[in-house]
Amino acid sequence: MDRNSLVGFGLIFLILIGYYWFTRPSEAELAAQQRRRDSIERVESAKAKAQADAVKSDTLKNPETPASAAASDTAAQRREMGGFATTLQGKEERFVIENDKLAITLSNKGGRIGSVRLKEYRRSDSTALMLFDQEHSSFYYEFFTNAGSLRTDQCFWQVVSQSKEAISFRLSDGQGSSILQHYRLAKGDYLVDYSLQLDSMNMVVLKNRPDLKLVWESTLPKQERDVKRERETSTIYYRMPEENPEYISEMSYEEKELKARLQWVSFKQQFFNSTLIARDNFDKDARLSTREVKGTNEQLVKTMRAELYLPYDLSAQKKFSMHFFFGPNHFQTLNKVDLGMQDLELHRIIPLGWGIFRWVNRYIVIPVFNFLDDYIGNYGIIILLLTFTIRLLLLPLVFKSYKSTAKMRLLKPELDAIKEKYNGDLQKSQVESMGLYRKAGVSPMSGCIPLLLQMPVLIALFQFFPSSFELRQKAFLWAHDLSQFDSIYNFPGAFHIPGYGNHISLFTLLMTLSTLATTYMNNQLTGVTGQMKWLGYIMPVIFMGVLNSYAAGLNYYYFVSNMVGMGQQWLFKTMVDEKKLHAQMEANRKKPASAKSGFQKRMDEMMKQQKELQARKQQGKKK
Secondary structure: OOHHHHHHHHHHHHHHHHHHHHHOOOHHHHHHHHHHHHHHHHHHHHHHHHHHHHHHHHHHHOOOOHHHHHHHHHHHHHHHHHHHHHHHOOOOOEEEEEOOOEEEEEEOEOOEEEEEEEEEEEOOOOOEEEEEOHHHEEEEEEEEEOOOEEEHHHOEOEEEEEOOOEEEEEEEOOOOOEEEEEEEEOOOOOEEEEEEEEEOHHHOEOOOOOOEEEEEEEEEEOOOOOHHHHHHOOEEEEEOOOOOOEEOOOOOOOEEEEOOOOOEEEEEOOOEEEEEEEOOOOOOOEEEEEEOOOOOOOOEEEEEEEEEEEOOOOOOEEEEEEEEEEEEOOHHHHHOOOOOOOOOOHHHHOOOOOOHHHHHHHHHHHHHHHHHHHHOOOHHHHHHHHHHHHHHHOHHHHHHHHHHHHHHHHHHHHHHHHHHHOOOOHHHHHHHHHHHHHHHOOOOOOOHHHHHHHHHHHHHHHHHHHHOHHHOOOOEOOEOOOOOOOOOEEOOOOOOEOOOEOEEOHHHHHHHHHHHHHHHHHHHHHOOOOHHHHHHHHHHHHHHHHHOOOOHHHHHHHHHHHHHHHHHHHHHHHHOOHHHHHHHHHHHHHOOOOOOOHHHHHHHHHHHHHHHHHHHHHHHHHO
């Protein structure tokens, strides 16, 4: 493998390492999270103990029968909830609204969505795909009333209208104040039109505390085969109006307090999301948090919680329009969600990379992929053709890099002679080498620059394949799911190899072997020796451990790309006549010296300054 290729692979490796380094939580963050959890546990423990002691003390002083205790609790609730206390008693009923995309189960207790099933998709074990269920989720509003605190999930709501695709709930205090919740499914869509309507609630809500708090919490169920990977790709995304969406780091558990207004909040998993959108934005002082699932339940991914506020101005009649989106992390689907508002940028919850890498994915990779998807049903073939297409687009850069490598190889004997002649004097060696390059008409950067220009595509595809919803549960050859790792052998029990994993991915092995073969071919071409030669063989082995648990589609792409690359090398070798190339370089030497380029002038000036500095240092030592 030549120096330019090694520089390119080295930069890719450093970028990947840097990505994992900068996104991992620091020791201070981990310690702060642990202190926060410990503090919460201590507070909850102390609160529970205090409540137990109070109950015990009251029981000793005023022993009550179970019936009298229940009556006392009911009286306390009535005092706190005022006229709404009558809604605390009732029988829970569940209702279903559905369209061709969604089946949503709602409960009259809380008047809320209890579960959401996506009809078109299945979990990795072929069971129904539930985005969340009632047992592991909550959604409620909290008011401060003249009597105390009112939480809507404690109340039984009355159904006032229902159809196949819509339902409405009402909660009334029997004295003219009421709350209504309306849900309506759009036909053929993943959207749910949702609204909260307050009627004469200004008579109940405290005038100095008109806060209308919305609490949404969900412990997300496992959908994919690899729960570890799913946890690493699940988090909360949120967007402030006219800003790019932001998110809580997937690799840590933390809490964020935001003083800004939010347009939407999304509980995002690897391939699906549940998003709440406010048409007129949520009020300030939002609190978002992700928490680790307690215990060792491998069927649950991560707990997400959002505490939001609605801007209630104590109007007699007030309606808040919102929307739920329950669906896949599919670029085109999310990009179409606008609701007649400004661009919501929901597609940014798909991690396609930042800056130029996302640009490459959005405007080059995804359009080409979708074009092929319109005509071909086999995703293995699509990836194959996508690889050929990308390799074809990069062909001029690759060919230029090959020619530069060939020129450098032809000059290598003379460069080695210069190094030997000025053994130990790096500056003189560099000056002579630059002079040789200039006379031969060769730029040492001409091979590196084309390789660097290819890097945005390589890194963009590293982001694209693991995030591509289209590959989910699509089989090819021995891989049952191109969005997950393929495995031809799982190690028994809990055995795993550190830095590698508990299984053997055949596509990863093929990718590694093809990379080693490419390295060998390049080493034969460039004649590289020493440490640089062996470094080219070590790096593919390192990548084998990193990519063993990555999407099979990614490793398959790298394997095909390597094979096509070796074919290109063979083709270039037949196209480039090295004798003519060497003759052209000799002819360049005989030409009158041309004016130096700006780059060469700067290099010469820098070397001159270094030489003068070294000379002054030597004179200082003599004195």
